[in-house]
Amino acid sequence: MVMTAEPDVPQETSSCFARFSDVQKSYDGETLVVKGFNLEVRRGEFVTLLGPSGSGKTTCLMMMAGFETPTHGEILLDGIPINKLPPHKRGIGMVFQNYALFPHMSVAENLAFPLEVRGMSKEEITSKVANALDMVRLGEFGDRRPGQLSGGQQQRVALARALVFEPELVLMDEPLGALDKNLREEMQFEIKRIHQRLGVTMLYVTHDQTEALTMSDRIAVFNDGIVQQLATPEALYEAPENAFVAYFIGENNRLNGVVSRLDGGEAYCTVTLDGGEEVKALPVAIKAMGERTQLSLRPERVRLLAEESSDAPLPDNVFTAEVKEVIYLGDHLRTRVAVCGSEEFIIKTPNADGYPVLKPGQSLKVGWDAQDCRALDA
Amino acid sequence: MSDSSVPATSGPEGLTTADGVPLKQSLNRAVRRSRLKALLLVAPLLIFIGLAFVMPIFDMLSRSVDNPEVSTYLPRTSESLTHWDGEGLPDEAAYAALAQDLAAGLKARNLGRVASRLNYEMSGMRSLFTKSARKAGRMEPPFKEALIKADKDWQDPDIWRLIKRESGLYTASYYLAAIDRQFSPTGEIVEKPEYLQIHVVLFIRTFWMSAVITGLALLLAYPVAWLLATLPAGRGNLLMILVLLPFWTSLLVRTTTWIAILQQQGVLNDMLVGVGLIAEEARIQMIYNKTGTIIAMTHILLPFMILPLYSVMKTIPPSYMHAARSLGAGPVTAFRRVYFPQTLPGIGAGSILVFILSIAITSRRHWWVGSPVASLPTSSPTTCRPRSIGGWQRPLARFCWSW
Ligand SMILES: Nc1ncnc2c1ncn2[C@@H]1O[C@H](COP(=O)(O)OP(=O)(O)O)[C@@H](O)[C@H]1O
Ligand SMILES: [Mg+2]
Numbered sequence: 001m002v003m004t005a006e007p008d009v010p011q012e013t014s015s016c017f018a019r020f021s022d023v024q025k026s027y028d029g030e031t032l033v034v035k036g037f038n039l040e041v042r043r044g045e046f047v048t049l050l051g052p053s054g055s056g057k058t059t060c061l062m063m064m065a066g067f068e069t070p071t072h073g074e075i076l077l078d079g080i081p082i083n084k085l086p087p088h089k090r091g092i093g094m095v096f097q098n099y100a101l102f103p104h105m106s107v108a109e110n111l112a113f114p115l116e117v118r119g120m121s122k123e124e125i126t127s128k129v130a131n132a133l134d135m136v137r138l139g140e141f142g143d144r145r146p147g148q149l150s151g152g153q154q155q156r157v158a159l160a161r162a163l164v165f166e167p168e169l170v171l172m173d174e175p176l177g178a179l180d181k182n183l184r185e186e187m188q189f190e191i192k193r194i195h196q197r198l199g200v201t202m203l204y205v206t207h208d209q210t211e212a213l214t215m216s217d218r219i220a221v222f223n224d225g226i227v228q229q230l231a232t233p234e235a236l237y238e239a240p241e242n243a244f245v246a247y248f249i250g251e252n253n254r255l256n257g258v259v260s261r262l263d264g265g266e267a268y269c270t271v272t273l274d275g276g277e278e279v280k281a282l283p284v285a286i287k288a289m290g291e292r293t294q295l296s297l298r299p300e301r302v303r304l305l306a307e308e309s310s311d312a313p314l315p316d317n318v319f320t321a322e323v324k325e326v327i328y329l330g331d332h333l334r335t336r337v338a339v340c341g342s343e344e345f346i347i348k349t350p351n352a353d354g355y356p357v358l359k360p361g362q363s364l365k366v367g368w369d370a371q372d373c374r375a376l377d378a
Numbered sequence: 379m380s381d382s383s384v385p386a387t388s389g390p391e392g393l394t395t396a397d398g399v400p401l402k403q404s405l406n407r408a409v410r411r412s413r414l415k416a417l418l419l420v421a422p423l424l425i426f427i428g429l430a431f432v433m434p435i436f437d438m439l440s441r442s443v444d445n446p447e448v449s450t451y452l453p454r455t456s457e458s459l460t461h462w463d464g465e466g467l468p469d470e471a472a473y474a475a476l477a478q479d480l481a482a483g484l485k486a487r488n489l490g491r492v493a494s495r496l497n498y499e500m501s502g503m504r505s506l507f508t509k510s511a512r513k514a515g516r517m518e519p520p521f522k523e524a525l526i527k528a529d530k531d532w533q534d535p536d537i538w539r540l541i542k543r544e545s546g547l548y549t550a551s552y553y554l555a556a557i558d559r560q561f562s563p564t565g566e567i568v569e570k571p572e573y574l575q576i577h578v579v580l581f582i583r584t585f586w587m588s589a590v591i592t593g594l595a596l597l598l599a600y601p602v603a604w605l606l607a608t609l610p611a612g613r614g615n616l617l618m619i620l621v622l623l624p625f626w627t628s629l630l631v632r633t634t635t636w637i638a639i640l641q642q643q644g645v646l647n648d649m650l651v652g653v654g655l656i657a658e659e660a661r662i663q664m665i666y667n668k669t670g671t672i673i674a675m676t677h678i679l680l681p682f683m684i685l686p687l688y689s690v691m692k693t694i695p696p697s698y699m700h701a702a703r704s705l706g707a708g709p710v711t712a713f714r715r716v717y718f719p720q721t722l723p724g725i726g727a728g729s730i731l732v733f734i735l736s737i738a739i740t741s742r743r744h745w746w747v748g749s750p751v752a753s754l755p756t757s758s759p760t761t762c763r764p765r766s767i768g769g770w771q772r773p774l775a776r777f778c779w780s781w
Pocket of ligand 1: 027028033051052053054055056057058059060
């Protein structure tokens with residue numbers, strides 16, 4: 001996870017490099033694929049658009065690249081509206097999901113292409129291509145055809161090609177989707193390394209939350225045509241602002257109920273669950289008493305309470321749970337319990353000394369603090 | 379696991395399996411069955427191709443050089459001419475053999491075949507043979523004088539050379555005739571007299587027309603194929619049906635329609651006159667000439683260009699063009715450097731298909747049917763009708779017919 005110093009502090013507009021301003025897009029004139037999309041990407045930043053498949057991420061990227069026109073709204077690059085600018089004049093590098101390496105050209109010719117169309121001299125092209133190949137550690141592969149490279153190598157060529165003409169903004173549309181797990185992790189690191197070295201602004205699209213959390217400075221969680229939350233990876237995980245973000249990022253226990261006490265003076269509210277239990281929670285997305293809410297609780301924030309230990313202070317909420325299933329995952333154990341009317345309540349405990357070994361059917365006390373339990377929109 | 383993981387052991391004669399059988403041998407045994415199955419599956423097609431394609435081709439090729447007449451029907455003459463050096467006149471033995479052959483041929487009623495065969499090569503041979511044969515039965519030695527008395531052409535060494543040349547079982551003269559060449563009396567390959575030359579001209583014209591048709595078809599097909607490959611499925615299918623429409627229409631209907639459109643009193647001329655582009659007296663002749671042939675054939679052959687192009691374009695994802703554009707190439711450069719090169723296999727396949735087909739069709743018209751669409755030089759003495767198939771036409775006509 002990469003963290004910038006104070007990313008959430010609003011910065012002066014001059015540092016905003018690429019900007020979607022209230023962008024809407026419809027393909028068929030009946031439904032809006034993108035509704036009121038607002039996003040500001042600062043210069044040199046790595047911003048990820050994270051959202052489920054079909055949520056309109058590619059559409060947004062295509063509008064930035066100039067292959068789709070927004071139905072409404074404005075896209076600005078360095079403060080200049082680019083809605084009317086054809087793709088080849090935008091100077092935006094792009095990495096496609098299927099790489100889109102030209103199959104009839106060698107790797108070096110692929111890299112030389114953007115330089116040739118810019119009318120650079122032969123020597124300049126040769127040296128830039130060599131540098132770019134070295135950067136992605138494919139120095140000896142210049143003469144090969146893309147078809148003769150492995151998936152990871154093709155990916156790196158695509159990356160080098162998008163960077164070789166030194167664009168200020170690089171777009172990537174699920175570039176690692178076709179790679180296996182190990183290669184994907186290696187490439188995540190590689191992309192991050194290159195980003196830090198070149199200081200280029202990157203707008204990255206993925207549906208893989210791990211990828212987004214590992215690489216991004218900021219993540220825009222995208223669903224239903226709008227940005228649900230734009231924040232650093234840490235903030236997204238620790239403090240999701242709505243039920244979708246909580247559900248989409250990481251694992252998450254959900255409890256449904258109605259707000260029964262909400263006092264402006266107090267930090268916490270009380271929620272009466274549908275089963276009648278009362279839970280103290282942190283009000284995040286609720287405004288009034290009587291409102292329906294969904295409580296979101298990370299599995300690793302639930303504590304198992306041994307009967308006899310009374311030295312540690314009890315958490316704000318304590319309930320009796322029945323163990324349904326224990327899954328051994330090596331470094332940690334996932335325990336599924338029935339509590340507060342939910343049969344799918346997950347508890348994560350480290351596989352280490354000091355944690356009880358649970359058996360299905362066993363009954364025990366579990367608890368969590370009110371501040372870890374976020375009351376979100378229903 | 380247990381079977382497949384038995385290691386191959388290295389014996390004195392290479393690798394062996396666990397039970398001592400050489401690895402190669404046991405592998406062969408293992409694949410033999412699947413090979414046999416594969417062979418059985420393709421057998422019907424193999425037999426069909428053999429009977430319907432390979433054998434006729436062999437037959438056709440052998441007939442184009444086949445030359446049995448002289449050696450079969452003039453056996454003694456052929457035999458005695460083998461020792462002749464071709465200088466001056468052959469000896470008495472050859473004349474005697476010829477007289478015998480003529481008499482025998484007259485009786486067996488097969489002299490006509492050899493006479494016609496030799497008549498292809500030199501006119502007057504038929505009458506020479508018929509005339510001499512009638513007298514051959516009553517000839518007395520010395521046969522040389524007797525034959526020359528019967529017809530003084532027998533003292534022409536060229537005739538003897540011709541008989542000797544054609545007494546072989548194979549001949550190149552059909553092929554020579556196909557390229558407007560012939561054997562001179564002395565056996566050299568020379569051009570035919572100018573007024574008999576037509577085939578090379580027709581060859582060139584056929585190739586040229588086919589090239590023009592191929593080029594036109596490519597120009598017309600490329601955008602259509604591109605549309606087909608990029609349109610959404612619904613409209614794409616409709617367009618595809620339109621493209622395939624010529625296949626659904628009979629040749630007769632198509633041809634008649636083109637005549638109706640292109641003839642001097644036809645639709646197109648009417649329209650041109652109607653809008654005042656051309657004068658009533660200056661209606662353009664667009665059919666029964668090259669123009670008509672090119673228009674009609676381009677139309678007929680267009681699907682053969684569109685389909686290969688379409689199948690190649692269908693496999694080119696739009697992301698290639700997007701990539702090219704995002705890398706800074708304008709639409710034209712992106713097309714020229716990225717899209718077009720990737721369609722070359724389709725262009726190649728389509729062009730070869732159209733070119734071959736149009737050669738087949740035009741040549742069949744030129745040589746086989748003598749159709750009004752073909753443009754034979756009217757002054758040519760050669761009539762191109764099936765009746766006159768023979769000589770040079772044999773190999774070529776067979777060749778064309780095989781399409
Ligand atoms: N060219 C197009 N024409 C019509 N609909 C499209 C087109 N491209 C995408 N869509 C629709 O827009 C929605 C969003 O697609 P997309 O932007 O590709 O989503 P994502 O990249 O997040 O998976 C989908 O429902 C898809 O069906
Ligand atoms: Mg997508």
